[in-house]
Amino acid sequence: MTKSEFLCADIDDLKNTYDFIVIGSGLTGMTAAIQAKELGLDVIILEKLSNLGGNSMRASTGMNAVETLTQLNHHVVDSQESFYCDTLVGGKGSNDRTLLSYFVRHTESAIEWLAHHNIELDDITSTGGMSKKRAHRPSNASAIGSYLVKGLQKQIIARKIPLFNQTKVLSLLKTDGNVSGVAIEHPKGGKKLIKSKAVLIASGGFAHNYEMIAKLAPNLLNLPTTNHPGAMGDGIKLATSVGAKLIDMDKIQVHPTARQEAGHVYLIGEGLRGAGAILINHKGQRFVNEMSTRDTVTKAINDLHQDGVALVFDQEIRNAFKAVEFYDAMHLILSGNTLDELAEKLNVSSISFSETIRIWNNAQKSSKDVMFGRQTAMERGITKPPYYAIHIKPAIHYTMGGIKINSLTEVLDDKGEPIPGLFAAGEVTGGLHGDNRMGGNSIAETVVFGRQAGQQAAKLILKL
Numbered sequence: 001m002t003k004s005e006f007l008c009a010d011i012d013d014l015k016n017t018y019d020f021i022v023i024g025s026g027l028t029g030m031t032a033a034i035q036a037k038e039l040g041l042d043v044i045i046l047e048k049l050s051n052l053g054g055n056s057m058r059a060s061t062g063m064n065a066v067e068t069l070t071q072l073n074h075h076v077v078d079s080q081e082s083f084y085c086d087t088l089v090g091g092k093g094s095n096d097r098t099l100l101s102y103f104v105r106h107t108e109s110a111i112e113w114l115a116h117h118n119i120e121l122d123d124i125t126s127t128g129g130m131s132k133k134r135a136h137r138p139s140n141a142s143a144i145g146s147y148l149v150k151g152l153q154k155q156i157i158a159r160k161i162p163l164f165n166q167t168k169v170l171s172l173l174k175t176d177g178n179v180s181g182v183a184i185e186h187p188k189g190g191k192k193l194i195k196s197k198a199v200l201i202a203s204g205g206f207a208h209n210y211e212m213i214a215k216l217a218p219n220l221l222n223l224p225t226t227n228h229p230g231a232m233g234d235g236i237k238l239a240t241s242v243g244a245k246l247i248d249m250d251k252i253q254v255h256p257t258a259r260q261e262a263g264h265v266y267l268i269g270e271g272l273r274g275a276g277a278i279l280i281n282h283k284g285q286r287f288v289n290e291m292s293t294r295d296t297v298t299k300a301i302n303d304l305h306q307d308g309v310a311l312v313f314d315q316e317i318r319n320a321f322k323a324v325e326f327y328d329a330m331h332l333i334l335s336g337n338t339l340d341e342l343a344e345k346l347n348v349s350s351i352s353f354s355e356t357i358r359i360w361n362n363a364q365k366s367s368k369d370v371m372f373g374r375q376t377a378m379e380r381g382i383t384k385p386p387y388y389a390i391h392i393k394p395a396i397h398y399t400m401g402g403i404k405i406n407s408l409t410e411v412l413d414d415k416g417e418p419i420p421g422l423f424a425a426g427e428v429t430g431g432l433h434g435d436n437r438m439g440g441n442s443i444a445e446t447v448v449f450g451r452q453a454g455q456q457a458a459k460l461i462l463k464l
Contacts (some may be wrong), residue, residue: 007052007153009162011189018044020457021182021194023169023235024202026054027145027446028426028453030152032200034117035454037159040462044194045156045163046184049230052153052165054204055427056446058226059145060269060323062125062135063447064440065107070122070136078132080104087441090129090293091434094248099432102407103441103448110447111136119151125321126274126377127439129293133376135274135440141322143269144443169234172199172242172422179242179421198421198457201411202450205399205427206233207252213396216250225396226258226267235428239403242422243413247430248401253437255397256297257311257390259332265395266332268311270294270439275320276380277313278360279392282306284343284353286360289372295436298394308393310346312357316384327390334389342387357382398437402430409453423457425449 020036022029025047033043065071066083083104088095111121121136121144137144156163166187173181173193181195206212208231213220225231240246257268257279273279273290279297281287281304288300301309318324327333336342339357343350361381363369369378403411403424410418426446433441458464 007157007163008165011164011167011186013162014164014189014192014194017195018042019197019461021046021196021199022202023182023200023238024054024204024426025052025163025165026056026202026204026426027148027152027443028450029200029202030156031447031450032202032425032454032457033161034152034155034159035451036457037161039455039458039464041458043161045161046167046169046182047163047165048168048234050166052163053149055227055231056145056149058228058267059443060143060267061127061271061274062137062144062440063121063148063443064127064130064134064438065111065136065444066104066134067108068111068136070111070124071133073122074124074133076124076133078134082131083134086130087438088434090436090438092436093434095434096431098407103432103445106448107444110444110451113451114148114151114447117151117155119148125271126291127270128273128291128297129438130376130440135271141320143323143326148443169238172238174242177420179419197461198423200453200457201235201239201403201422201424201428202426202453203235203428204231205402206236207231207396207399209233213252217252220252220254220396223254223394223396224258224260224265226255226265227396235424236402239411239422239424242419244411244419244422245404245414246402247404249430251400251435252396253294253398253400254298254394256294256301256394257392258395258397259327259390259392261330261332266327266330267397268327268390268392269321269323271323272311272313272317272321274377275313276317276377276382277311278382280310280312280348280353280356282348284346284348285356286372289369289374291374291376293436294439301394308391310389311392312382312387312389314382314384314387316380317382318388320380332390335386337386339387342389346389398442399427400430400433400435400437402428404431405429408456409449410456421460423453425453
């Protein structure tokens with residue numbers, strides 16, 4: 001029996017009525033379901049795919065949060081105001097400021113909530129565009145996505161929350177203007193109607209839907225995507241069918257570091273640069289502040305007009321970012337016992353490459369990157385063999401646009417009024433990130449707004 005089979009309920013056990021229906025089994029959906037269950041609701045999770053976890057399973061770096069004990073334990077003094085400003089600058093000032101304000105004020109309690117559920121994030125690293133170390137992760141530096149998904153799945157089992165996979169939501173039901181359930185289809189159970197008092201859409205974005213991308217950002221059609229095949233925007237279609245407003249739909253993020261290999265696209269997590277890796281061009285030279293925002297790094301790569309670039313690191317950096325072990329298992333990494341050996345494999349000048357590493361190591365030691373102004377993720381140089389490199393290119397990664405919500409996660413219509421009984425959270429929504437999402441914010445968003453959705457559903461139904 002597989003892990004998914006163990007987690008998933010038998011379709012014959014599906015009831016006709018629940019208090020709260022959650023669409024999507026990623027971090028947002030599981031968080032909301034657990035929070036709502038703890039507050040007394042009868043909850044169900046519906047997942048259209050066989051596999052669970054959605055894009056959450058692919059996240060590798062960390063979960064941004066501020067004013068936490070983890071930060072203090074690592075001698076990082078931070079503030080909500082600084083976090084707010086960094087995110088606003090990264091989003092080019094177009095973020096929904098009400099959502100952003102709620103977000104930055106609730107990341108600390110999100111970390112505490114996870115810890116209360118035996119999910120400890122007691123290490124931190126850096127992400128691009130952040131002025132402080134804020135990306136929380138487990139102490140073994142393992143990939144944040146799978147770590148959180150597995151931790152929350154244990155809570156789903158412990159609380160006996162029914163989770164039905166291979167269950168596609170066909171439409172939302174409405175009664176007297178209120179969303180009152182869903183119509184579903186299951187390969188064995190057929191089509192059914194399930195009534196509820198509230199529904200949460202937590203089904204993720206649309207970065208695998210090239211028909212939508214063609215209409216919204218046709219300039220990106222030549223790029224592959226890091227997203228799983230289920231990221232088709234189904235939740236957005238469900239919401240608009242009952243009058244929901246959409247926002248920022250043309251804002252689609254390209255991640256600068258993805259590896260394409262044998263028809264697969266692998267996200268090379270920002271945490272590798274956060275641990276100290278650098279980027280070099282075909283001349284063996286750095287060309288950008290690697291810890292700039294994703295849009296800035298992507299533009300710098302594109303402006304080279306060459307076939308991708310190389311991400312370079314050493315054994316110490318590898319030890320600090322455990323996702324590298326997965327990259328190695330997938331045969332994505334070049335290695336050399338010396339810089340000259342790695343330069344030869346990269347087909348770059350060994351003289352230029354060695355000089356680049358020398359200059360970078362001096363900058364790292366002095367904490368002064370005169371060439372490109374990098375100020376974060378400089379704790380490690382590139383000094384300990386073996387030396388490694390991964391050939392990378394930009395790829396479509398995240399959709400900043402989606403369903404318009406307020407800070408209560410209520411779905412809003414074209415008049416800005418809540419659609420009664422309908423909530424949404426996570427990547428399926430829009431507004432929080434503005435023009436450009438900052439690395440580490442999406443994972444934090446799933447917990448912060450997932451909890452909020454569970455709380456608000458309970459408040460609606462139980463009159464708390």
